[in-house]
Amino acid sequence: MASDLISQVLDAVSEANGSIFSNDVFPSVDFTTIKSALDRLGSREMIMYKQIDQEEANLTTEAEGIAAEGSHEAKVFEAVRQAVGGLKIADLPGLVGKETAKVGQGKAFKEGWIKKEKDLLKAAVHSIQDASREQLQTIQKTRTYPDPKVLSDLRKRKLITMQKVISFEIRKGPKFAKEFVKEETDLTADMLATGAWKSVKLKPYNFNAMGAPTMSGALHPLNKVRHEFRQIFFEMGFEEMPTNRYVETGFWNFDALYVPQQHPARDLQDTFYIADPPVADKPRPDPVEKTEKLADGSIPTSEAQDRPRQDYESYWNNIKEVHEKGKYGSIGYRYPFKEDESLRLVLRTHTTAVSTYMLYKLAANPRPARYFSIDRVFRNETVDATHLAEFHQVEGVIADFGLALGGLIGFMEVFFGKMGIHRLRFKPAYNPYTEPSLEIFGYHEGLNKWVEIGNSGMFRPEMLEPMGLPKDMRVYGWGLSLERPTMIKYGVSNIRELLGHKVDLNFVESNPAVRLEKE
Secondary structure (H helix, E strand, O other), rough: OHHHHHHHHHHHHHHHHOOOHHHHOOOOOOOOHHHHHHHHHOOOEEEEEEEEEEEEEEOOOHHHHHHOOOOOOEEEEEEEEOOOOOHHHHHHHHHHHHHHHHHHHHHHHHHHEEEEOOOEEOOOOOOOOOOHHHHHHHHHHOOOOOOOOHHHHHHOOEEEEEEEEEEEEEEOOOOOOOOOOOOOOOOOOOHHHHHHHOOEEEEOOOOOOOOOOOOOOOOOOHHHHHHHHHHHHHHHEEEEEOOOOOEEEEHHHHHHHHOOOHHHHHHOOOOOOOOOOOOOOOOOOOOOOOOHHOOOOOOOHHHHHOOOOOOHHHHHHHHHHHHHHHOOOOOOOOOOOOOOHHHEEOOHHHHHHHHHHHHHHOOOOOOOOOEEEEEEEEOOOOOOOOOEEEEEEEEEEEEEEOHHHHHHHHHHHHHHOOOOOOOOEEEEEEEOOEEEEEEEEEEOOOOOOOEEEEEEEEEOOHHHHHHOOOOOOOOOOOEEHHHHHHHHHOOOOOOHHHHOOOOOOOOOOOOOOOOOOOO
């Protein structure tokens, strides 16, 4: 019983001149029980205690035999010494045992205790000191040995095992007493009615005690950083694009972006292709939900009038022609455009496929617009500390009349400034669907170096004009991963610890809130 143990601890401490040790006084009491009793006494300052962690050595069955009867090498030496004129090697196992002869013979030779003359073993010294036996006897008594090298050697020989032992050094506290008076934790109505509250001992409140953790849901760090990005976009007047289509056709993912069908990005080693079905339909209007239709299957008149009609067949032909022969002032790529390749289904490699679709919708009613998306994309990449086969892309597009490259650079400075990145550099780059194209580098104060933080550019006429957008309308586009700023903010060096099956749920539950503009 816990109360009995508390009394035993108080009695033991009272009788001792100084400190006592729990493993000596209470060797059979388990750790949890003794710790609970000490905590109760310590909270009232009746005792003071200190936890002692140490490793103890325990003898194996073989070692216990050596401690009692002597080591293998000592047994071999004794057998050889008693043989007058020497002992035949073949007779040794019969005298000391096969295992002892095998282990002890080599050790006795190494110690110089025996020597070999032809087929005989002879003693090389008159007497020996059985150090192994003495060492094991010392360990048997004290559970340790002063020389760590000896312990290491005995462990290698599998003669001892090390075990972690926790004990407590206990001594009297400033409020020590031999009797443990129970403290009341609640002031009851009966105590007030009878006046017992005047004499009972009430347990004081411990305002330093940690509260019990409350189980609750927690936002993943990626979701916290994603929320910050969304707030930045909304503050700057952007509209969020629908990104619920993980599977796209090669047309929307590549061809409409003026990516040639021979581009390395479309290889199997870079892109995940869907096997069934092998191809999709050509571009067509989105199907109308059944709830939107009238009883006769037609679309309500007002809704039909609100929806601008677009010629998807002409758009398909425009894209095909701009690839094969060139159009809108471009000479194109001049290769035979393959419809089957364009209609293959892929896991989208970038959310720019969604941006393309939204810009095509915008062509029905051209006007200034700002769109953004944050969602998952897929690449057939080798998984390592900084790459996964799936990640999240943050993308923004701005469509307006009379836009120029200087405006893109100025907007990037404002956008990344809201993230707390105020020192930017821009480097010319190449993208099939933007010209000019710029890589964006930001100076990271924590890492004390320039790091690439995004890619940007102005969409090419070969991408925009086939949609039907006006010639004088320009579109900015830029993107970055969601994982990189999250890893920097939370100090994560391996992306697999941020996303995937290796994520530590304690990290998800305990990570702090994030503000991109704050360090």
